[in-house]
Amino acid sequence: MLYQVIVVFGKDKEYEFKMSDADLAGRSAEEARRWFDKEFADLECEPSNPVGKVLIIDKILGVARGGGEARFAAGKDWAHDFARQAALALGRDTIRVDAVNFSISY
Template structure:
């Protein structure tokens, strides 16, 4: 089954993670990892209600670490774990994260 996470900062700056050949991350481990990243990075809820939706959490983490975390080879292992966690949590074959517009689409 196709599994792909795309993180973008506009059309020209997209980072694609193909996860077909990668061991999937268990759902509970993915939730724990994303929760920990959200907390460690000091992310804030995107909604005025203070409620943190999963898609909002994913965008907030990508926004907090910045494009370099996805672009630079030194950070590739972190970016790969991020992609695996996103794929496991959202359970969609293709996930697109558009950081400037703060959106996640499937």
């Protein structure tokens, strides 16, 4: 199976990452959630709902915003880790993370 994660920072600012089953092999959704927990804290992201539980979707969006467009534009390890962890955490083969509009679609 082919996995695709697209991170959007506005018009003509889309960063696409493609992975295969082999790229995700040996990793779990729980490990991905822990990665997002750590990045969310390290980047000092603010919860979108200050009185409620922070969902994995909120963490993915917060980490995308907090990590910033430059990290995705560079396409280095952190950006690839983000994409891999998002695919694992959400269990979807196609994910569109819109950091500007704070939304995720499949």
